[in-house]
Amino acid sequence: MQTIPKELVHKKFPSLEDALLDELLAQSTLKEVSEGEDVMRSGQYITSTILLLRGLLKVYREDDEGNEFLMYYLEAGNACALSMMCTARDEQSQIMIKAVDDSELILVPSHLSELWLAKYKSWNNFVIASYRQRFEELLQTLDSIAFKGLDERLLFYLKRHVKVSGNHVKLSHQQIATELSSSREVISRLLKKLEQTGAVTLHRNYIEVQNLSLV
Amino acid sequence: MQTIPKELVHKKFPSLEDALLDELLAQSTLKEVSEGEDVMRSGQYITSTILLLRGLLKVYREDDEGNEFLMYYLEAGNACALSMMCTARDEQSQIMIKAVDDSELILVPSHLSELWLAKYKSWNNFVIASYRQRFEELLQTLDSIAFKGLDERLLFYLKRHVKVSGNHVKLSHQQIATELSSSREVISRLLKKLEQTGAVTLHRNYIEVQNLSLV
DNA sequence: CCCTTTCTGTGACAACAGTCACTGTAGTCC
DNA sequence: GGACTACAGTGACTGTTGTCACAGAAAGGG
Numbered sequence: 001m002q003t004i005p006k007e008l009v010h011k012k013f014p015s016l017e018d019a020l021l022d023e024l025l026a027q028s029t030l031k032e033v034s035e036g037e038d039v040m041r042s043g044q045y046i047t048s049t050i051l052l053l054r055g056l057l058k059v060y061r062e063d064d065e066g067n068e069f070l071m072y073y074l075e076a077g078n079a080c081a082l083s084m085m086c087t088a089r090d091e092q093s094q095i096m097i098k099a100v101d102d103s104e105l106i107l108v109p110s111h112l113s114e115l116w117l118a119k120y121k122s123w124n125n126f127v128i129a130s131y132r133q134r135f136e137e138l139l140q141t142l143d144s145i146a147f148k149g150l151d152e153r154l155l156f157y158l159k160r161h162v163k164v165s166g167n168h169v170k171l172s173h174q175q176i177a178t179e180l181s182s183s184r185e186v187i188s189r190l191l192k193k194l195e196q197t198g199a200v201t202l203h204r205n206y207i208e209v210q211n212l213s214l215v
Numbered sequence: 216m217q218t219i220p221k222e223l224v225h226k227k228f229p230s231l232e233d234a235l236l237d238e239l240l241a242q243s244t245l246k247e248v249s250e251g252e253d254v255m256r257s258g259q260y261i262t263s264t265i266l267l268l269r270g271l272l273k274v275y276r277e278d279d280e281g282n283e284f285l286m287y288y289l290e291a292g293n294a295c296a297l298s299m300m301c302t303a304r305d306e307q308s309q310i311m312i313k314a315v316d317d318s319e320l321i322l323v324p325s326h327l328s329e330l331w332l333a334k335y336k337s338w339n340n341f342v343i344a345s346y347r348q349r350f351e352e353l354l355q356t357l358d359s360i361a362f363k364g365l366d367e368r369l370l371f372y373l374k375r376h377v378k379v380s381g382n383h384v385k386l387s388h389q390q391i392a393t394e395l396s397s398s399r400e401v402i403s404r405l406l407k408k409l410e411q412t413g414a415v416t417l418h419r420n421y422i423e424v425q426n427l428s429l430v
Numbered sequence: 431c432c433c434t435t436t437c438t439g440t441g442a443c444a445a446c447a448g449t450c451a452c453t454g455t456a457g458t459c460c
Numbered sequence: 461g462g463a464c465t466a467c468a469g470t471g472a473c474t475g476t477t478g479t480c481a482c483a484g485a486a487a488g489g490g
């Protein structure tokens with residue numbers, strides 16, 4: 001079991017009370033994953049709650065035919081609410097988590113996580129808040145799929161991407177197409193349109209976002 | 216405050232421990248709503264956790280332009296997980312709950328509901344289990360929207376409907392279209408196709424489901 | 431029984447998104 | 461530099477969904 005720097009944890013998760021931090025440090029494990037690595041694969045049995053100490057994860061969904069779509073990004077200082085909800089009985093429901101950047105995770109054994117709900121008020125609040133936040137984001141994703149055309153979904157996607165990692169979106173058209181569950185040609189066309197309005201500038205392997213709000 | 220029959224509550228929510236039941240009966244209110252009535256409108260401040268004692272609710276979503284789509288049905292014996300998560304800060308996120316049949320709700324004040332998470336193990340489990348279940352259903356809905364064509368979504372919709380209220384689906388084509396965020400003509404066409412395969416029989420204002428599995 | 435309303439059926443057409451086929455272009459590896 | 465590979469751009473075509481414009485059928489109310 002690796003040692004986890006208490007100061008860093010406190011900084012990233014300021015709402016957690018001190019006694020809880022101590023127990024957390026004593027009982028959890030630290031895991032490092034590098035860019036592109038899978039943190040959680042579909043159908044896997046979840047035995048830990050995941051706290052993200054550093055880095056960036058993407059949480060997405062995959063169906064039997066290999067289609068996928070992005071649910072949301074998880075930034076440092078957040079917990080993966082799903083990791084408390086997913087169980088082995090998951091039939092086809094496939095939730096995948098992948099590291100977008102090199103990341104450090106704190107793995108809290110599920111039974112402790114449940115115990116702490118009653119024992120530590122701050123943990124309880126933290127977990128509930130995480131649920132709420134993720135649920136909100138998921139609903140936004142749902143909205144954009146249900147109500148919007150692909151052009152608006154693309155905008156929504158780019159905005160979200162800019163929010164978590166800045167104006168240089170380091171993605172190929174193919175990657176975007178996959179995450180939006182579309183096809184490369186269509187994304188290329190739409191991006192071209194966006195470029196013509198001056199919202200973005202296209203390059204090989206990355207997109208420079210100028211101004212999405214004026215589209 | 217109306218009296219709530221303990222026997223019935225125990226029967227519908229067997230997992231809740233006895234001491235909790237007593238407190239619940241003492242501190243909650245009973246609300247009756249009739250078919251078609253709104254239980255929760257978008258943007259409303261949520262001060263209670265909702266337990267459904269009798270009847271059937273539908274939980275759906277509405278955007279600014281009046282489009283809507285069904286998230287899931289809530290049957291007696293279930294809690295509305297959302298009612299714990301939604302807060303006033305909800306900007307555009309619009310969750311609506313409507314009574315499909317005449318229903319009886321138990322309204323648990325939010326502060327008690329939170330308190331009980333620590334106080335009663337059975338409540339804690341119940342709430343977490345509700346979250347999980349609703350989340351799963353929501354993900355299924357998401358999948359069907361993201362990955363499936365309208366024909367498959369219609370099948371999925373009918374199946375779910377049959378599951379909660381039997382083989383006579385008392386809905387007009389227009390209602391189905393609304394809940395699937397589509398248009399009446401399209402639903403009519405697809406239903407006609409289903410009728411030709413023998414999966415359903417169409418009537419005015421209701422659909423008789425014969426066999427959906429063989430489509 | 432009419433009259434009105436609501437629901438359903440249908441054909442024609444438009445718009446959007448996905449697919450195919452092919453070109454060009456920028457990097458990378460010998 | 462030549463070959464190879466991944467990425468990007470484009471036109472043509474297809475299928476699905478949404479829209480429009482009707483027409484007919486069922487229910488209900490006076």
